[in-house]
Amino acid sequence: MLHGGDGVSRLRLAAGLLGGMVAWLLHLAGAWYIAEWGCQRGFPALALGPLNGVVVALLGLTVATVGLAAGAGMIARRCRRELATVREEGIAAAAGYDTARLGVMLDAAGLMIILVQSIPIFFYLRAC
Amino acid sequence: MPRRHSPPPPSDFDHTWENRPGFVGWLAVVNNQPVGKRFLVTSFVFFLLGGVLALLMRTQLAVSENGILGPQLYNELFTMHGSTMMFLFAVPFVEGLAVYLLPLQIGARDLAFPRLSAFGYWCFLFGGILFYATFFVNLIPDAGWFAYTPLSGTRYSGRGLDFWLLALGLVEVGGITAGIEIVVTILKFRAPGMALHRMPLFAWTMLVTGLMIVFAFTTLLVATLLLELERAFGMPFFDPQGGGSSLLWQHLFWFFGHPEVYIMFLPATGVVSMIVPTFARRPLAGYLWVVMAVVVTGFVSFGLWVHHMFAAGLPKLSLLFFSGASLMIALASGAQVFAWIATLWGRRPALKTPLLYVLGFLFLFVAGGVTGVMVAVVPFDLQVHDTFFVVAHFHYVIIGGVLFPLLGGISYWYPKFTGRLLSEGAGRIAFGLIFIGFNVAFFPMHIMGLYGMPRRVYSYPASLNVDGYNLVSTGGAYLMALGVLVFVVNLLRSMRAGEPAGSDPWGGGSLEWTLPSPPAIFAWERPPRVGGRHPAWEGNVEEPGASRQAREALDRAPVGWRATLATDVLTGEPESVQWLPSSTLQPLTAALALLLVFFGVLVKIYLLTVAGLIGLFAAVIAWLLPHPATLAKIQAGGTALAAGLPLVARRGTGWWGMIGALTTLGMGFGVLVFSYFYLRIYSAAWPQGGLPLPGLLLPAAAYLLMPIGAVAMRAAARRMQPNASQSPLAPLAMALAAGGGFLIFHGILLWQTPFLPGANAYAAAWYAPSTAYLLLALVATIWTLGVLRLTRRAALARTPMLENATRLGFLLWGFTAALGVTLYLALHVGAYV
Numbered sequence: 001m002l003h004g005g006d007g008v009s010r011l012r013l014a015a016g017l018l019g020g021m022v023a024w025l026l027h028l029a030g031a032w033y034i035a036e037w038g039c040q041r042g043f044p045a046l047a048l049g050p051l052n053g054v055v056v057a058l059l060g061l062t063v064a065t066v067g068l069a070a071g072a073g074m075i076a077r078r079c080r081r082e083l084a085t086v087r088e089e090g091i092a093a094a095a096g097y098d099t100a101r102l103g104v105m106l107d108a109a110g111l112m113i114i115l116v117q118s119i120p121i122f123f124y125l126r127a128c
Numbered sequence: 129m130p131r132r133h134s135p136p137p138p139s140d141f142d143h144t145w146e147n148r149p150g151f152v153g154w155l156a157v158v159n160n161q162p163v164g165k166r167f168l169v170t171s172f173v174f175f176l177l178g179g180v181l182a183l184l185m186r187t188q189l190a191v192s193e194n195g196i197l198g199p200q201l202y203n204e205l206f207t208m209h210g211s212t213m214m215f216l217f218a219v220p221f222v223e224g225l226a227v228y229l230l231p232l233q234i235g236a237r238d239l240a241f242p243r244l245s246a247f248g249y250w251c252f253l254f255g256g257i258l259f260y261a262t263f264f265v266n267l268i269p270d271a272g273w274f275a276y277t278p279l280s281g282t283r284y285s286g287r288g289l290d291f292w293l294l295a296l297g298l299v300e301v302g303g304i305t306a307g308i309e310i311v312v313t314i315l316k317f318r319a320p321g322m323a324l325h326r327m328p329l330f331a332w333t334m335l336v337t338g339l340m341i342v343f344a345f346t347t348l349l350v351a352t353l354l355l356e357l358e359r360a361f362g363m364p365f366f367d368p369q370g371g372g373s374s375l376l377w378q379h380l381f382w383f384f385g386h387p388e389v390y391i392m393f394l395p396a397t398g399v400v401s402m403i404v405p406t407f408a409r410r411p412l413a414g415y416l417w418v419v420m421a422v423v424v425t426g427f428v429s430f431g432l433w434v435h436h437m438f439a440a441g442l443p444k445l446s447l448l449f450f451s452g453a454s455l456m457i458a459l460a461s462g463a464q465v466f467a468w469i470a471t472l473w474g475r476r477p478a479l480k481t482p483l484l485y486v487l488g489f490l491f492l493f494v495a496g497g498v499t500g501v502m503v504a505v506v507p508f509d510l511q512v513h514d515t516f517f518v519v520a521h522f523h524y525v526i527i528g529g530v531l532f533p534l535l536g537g538i539s540y541w542y543p544k545f546t547g548r549l550l551s552e553g554a555g556r557i558a559f560g561l562i563f564i565g566f567n568v569a570f571f572p573m574h575i576m577g578l579y580g581m582p583r584r585v586y587s588y589p590a591s592l593n594v595d596g597y598n599l600v601s602t603g604g605a606y607l608m609a610l611g612v613l614v615f616v617v618n619l620l621r622s623m624r625a626g627e628p629a630g631s632d633p634w635g636g637g638s639l640e641w642t643l644p645s646p647p648a649i650f651a652w653e654r655p656p657r658v659g660g661r662h663p664a665w666e667g668n669v670e671e672p673g674a675s676r677q678a679r680e681a682l683d684r685a686p687v688g689w690r691a692t693l694a695t696d697v698l699t700g701e702p703e704s705v706q707w708l709p710s711s712t713l714q715p716l717t718a719a720l721a722l723l724l725v726f727f728g729v730l731v732k733i734y735l736l737t738v739a740g741l742i743g744l745f746a747a748v749i750a751w752l753l754p755h756p757a758t759l760a761k762i763q764a765g766g767t768a769l770a771a772g773l774p775l776v777a778r779r780g781t782g783w784w785g786m787i788g789a790l791t792t793l794g795m796g797f798g799v800l801v802f803s804y805f806y807l808r809i810y811s812a813a814w815p816q817g818g819l820p821l822p823g824l825l826l827p828a829a830a831y832l833l834m835p836i837g838a839v840a841m842r843a844a845a846r847r848m849q850p851n852a853s854q855s856p857l858a859p860l861a862m863a864l865a866a867g868g869g870f871l872i873f874h875g876i877l878l879w880q881t882p883f884l885p886g887a888n889a890y891a892a893a894w895y896a897p898s899t900a901y902l903l904l905a906l907v908a909t910i911w912t913l914g915v916l917r918l919t920r921r922a923a924l925a926r927t928p929m930l931e932n933a934t935r936l937g938f939l940l941w942g943f944t945a946a947l948g949v950t951l952y953l954a955l956h957v958g959a960y961v
Contacts, residue, residue, distance in 0.1 A: 010698065013698075021423065021424070021427040024427065024428070024431070025427060025430065025431065028431040028449060028450075028453060031446070031449045032434070032446050032449060032450075035443050035445040035446035035449070036442070036443060036446055036809060037809055039443040039445065039446075040809055040810065041809075054445070091321065091323050091699050091700070091701065092323075092698065092699045092701075094323065094325065095323035095324050095325050095698050095699050095700075096698065098323075098324070098325035098416065099324060099325065099698070101416060102416055102419060102420055102423075105416070105417070105420040106420055106423055106424065109420065109424050109460075110427075112456075113428065113452075113453065113456045116452050116455075116456055117449050117452040117453055117456075119448075119452065120445060120448030120449060120451075120452065121445075
């Protein structure tokens with residue numbers, strides 16, 4: 001817990017701070033691995049309606065990581081709100097408040113990059 | 129609350145911080161200021177050497193079909209030029225800047241692990257000497273600074289490449305140690321009141337850079353070790369004929385290589401973020417946005433490596449993810465550029481030399497960034513791949529985006545380093561020559577590249593019609609070199625002839641400007657208190673009583689041993705008193721032992737390697753387990769402190785250092801496991817070549833011993849606590865037995881494996897992590913042995929330091945056990961899936 005028992009744990013702060021960026025990293029590493037592995041091992045042959053196996057896996061990964069980044073953003077936003085009222089009271093709350101603000105910004109950035117990075121999936125629905 | 133002790137006589141305090149006299153004393157220095165200066169001076173000398181190599185290359189390319197340098201020598205020169213600038217100049221220079229400046233800037237007396245930074249320096253120096261020794265033994269490496277396989281394999285590259293790999297190994301070890309050192313120092317040694325949101329931006333950029341170094345350099349370290357294993361012992365990780373993949377090398381190299389660009393660039397932006405507010409006389413606009421941009425850049429830089437491989441034939445789909453990420457990183461860099469411009473907007477800053485370099489940087493970096501966006505687009509990259517367009521792009525980014533801020537940083541902090549000002553007139557002349565020379569040298573390369581002039585080729589035909597551009601470019605390179613010469617002469621001359629600078633010649637807002645120039649070796653007699661982001665502008669601040677009490681207790685104290693305040697990661701409030709080591713030859717001894725390890729491999733006298741390994745183990749053990757008398761002295765001194773702060777915090781520097789070490793190890797093993805799976809993806813059959821599948825039951829029994837040891841170590845850590853009633857000796861002995869048992873059991877299993885590491889890529893990829901794990905288990909076992917030995921001394925039983933050592937031992941054991949389970953699942957169970 002932060003000093004003064006203001007109810008914001010450091011674990012929550014850390015999750016809110018870095019969750020979005022970690023989600024992006026997972027998305028990139030996962031997408032690269034699925035593309036390399038799936039294309040190499042013939043995943044495109046596993047069709048699911050108009051979508052091949054690689055695309056389905058990529059879409060699933062995208063949804064999961066978008067959820068992770070958004071969740072981290074919500075945690076950061078909630079931390080920021082909780083600390084907004086007490087941030088004048090001490091250095092711990094002030095530091096926590098700014099860290100939570102930074103978390104909101106980083107999570108938004110992570111979310112945005114995941115979405116931009118996912119555009120190719122829709123362009124290459126059938127190709128590897 | 130009144131202080132219980134009056135400050136000791138000044139001579140005692142000064143004596144505590146004095147270093148040994150003479151040459152041996154010089155070798156034994158561990159303080160951040162001399163070590164930082166050594167990093168700066170040595171890396172700058174390498175920069176000058178790398179510059180000379182560049183001039184030789186430009187002379188060769190001045191006209192078409194020139195015969196001054198032959199193709200072989202040209203290959204050697206561009207390999208050494210690139211390697212020097214990337215490994216021996218840029219990164220060590222920013223590390224040196226951080227090692228010197230951070231304690232002054234965040235209010236600490238030294239770095240968190242002074243011996244580690246000295247060790248890092250010696251590794252860097254020995255690596256650099258080994259690099260350049262190749263000129264004297266005529267074994268100059270010639271496979272480029274990227275050493276692509278199979279060009280760097282034994283078939284095409286001689287012993288020079290072994291020099292390159294092993295020298296690089298030493299430099300990487302130095303880099304990783306500096307990275308951990310920097311991160312822990314920033315997290316734990318900030319002055320009271322310097323919460324995360326008040327940290328100077330240079331510290332923010334170094335925090336992110338330090339973490340990047342740990343991940344990126346570890347990847348390269350493992351990759352270079354694998355390549356050396358292939359070259360020396362025939363383990364074909366990268367040789368397609370043995371089932372390996374040359375693309376694996378490219379993936380590993382660029383997973384390091386792209387973040388490397390930002391490892392150089394981010395500290396440079398930190399320098400800019402310190403210079404701009406000083407000359408604009410106002411705080412940096414959008415502090416939090418700049419921090420966000422720095423963190424985003426740090427993360428995203430790890431997602432761009434494939435954009436160096438657009439022409440390597442990877443699946444189109446995966447190229448596009450990396451293209452997207454490459455475009456996105458421009459936004460983060462752009463946010464910083466806008467913040468600097470906004471800070472300067474509407475002001476009339478004095479155009480002193482440091483600011484001139486910053487303005488030059490803004491122009492050049494934006495130009496380099498724009499071409500970066502161009503080459504991030506796959507079709508355009510395919511057109512200009514391996515042409516001089518790319519050479520122009522990365523020199524605009526690296527010289528414009530890194531060298532210019534660093535030269536500005538030298539000009540800005542030179543008064544702090546030396547106590548004297550640089551000559552402003554000579555500084556302006558140097559800037560003018562470097563700026564004009566740079567643009568004349570590198571702008572034409574864009575055009576040459578678009579005309580199709582290939583890079584890394586020693587000559588070009590007259591029919592390419594690029595003679596004029598090349599001649600101009602060479603002229604620009606000489607003009608730039610003249611500027612660097614003026615800069616160096618100015619540095620040397622001003623050391624004696626420069627005007628006295630005073631403590632704050634620029635009116636800077638950060639903490640270092642409140643210290644005399646040059647500062648005392650301990651920097652702060654009393655740790656400062658910080659109330660905002662610009663302590664030098666904001667003056668005295670109110671502080672809680674506990675913080676004042678802690679600072680007063682350290683006012684020129686304690687005597688007999690060096691100490692500084694360790695503070696909370698988030699808030700910067702005092703947490704404990706941290707012991708710091710005095711002068712010692714331990715770092716030099718350990719670095720020499722490591723040099724012997726690598727040298728033995730180089731000359732293929734493996735007895736030397738074994739002797740070096742034993743020496744290294746002995747040096748590290750002596751380092752980690754100080755003499756009990758020293759521990760007792762610290763313990764006794766600690767109880768005399770008035771502030772009521774403990775000597776060891778639960779999450780103190782040791783804990784963070786261990787986390788750093790385990791992160792490095794985790795990354796290293798991660799690279800090995802990644803390589804295993806990468807090779808598997810591209811293999812028609814796995815295991816390759818009809819080799820048998822690995823066993824399941826006996827290895828499971830062996831690996832199970834490590835979790836048992838971890839549980840025992842946890843029990844020992846609990847029994848080390850002051851209020852515990854049971855002796856920790858039994859669980860420690862149990863952990864020791866588990867470790868010893870594993871070493872024997874796993875060793876026998878490895879010995880009995882029915883194939884050799886060089887059989888094919890599968891065998892190599894299987895042996896590498898399995899054997900490395902054996903070494904890790906050995907380290908955990910030796911740690912336990914050390915704790916057990918100290919525990920048996922009654923005077924030390926249940927002291928906070930020993931309790932801490934046991935807790936850290938548990939961390940090590942827990943990590944080792946978890947890693948063992950992972951390896952077992954990946955290498956044994958996974959092989960059947």
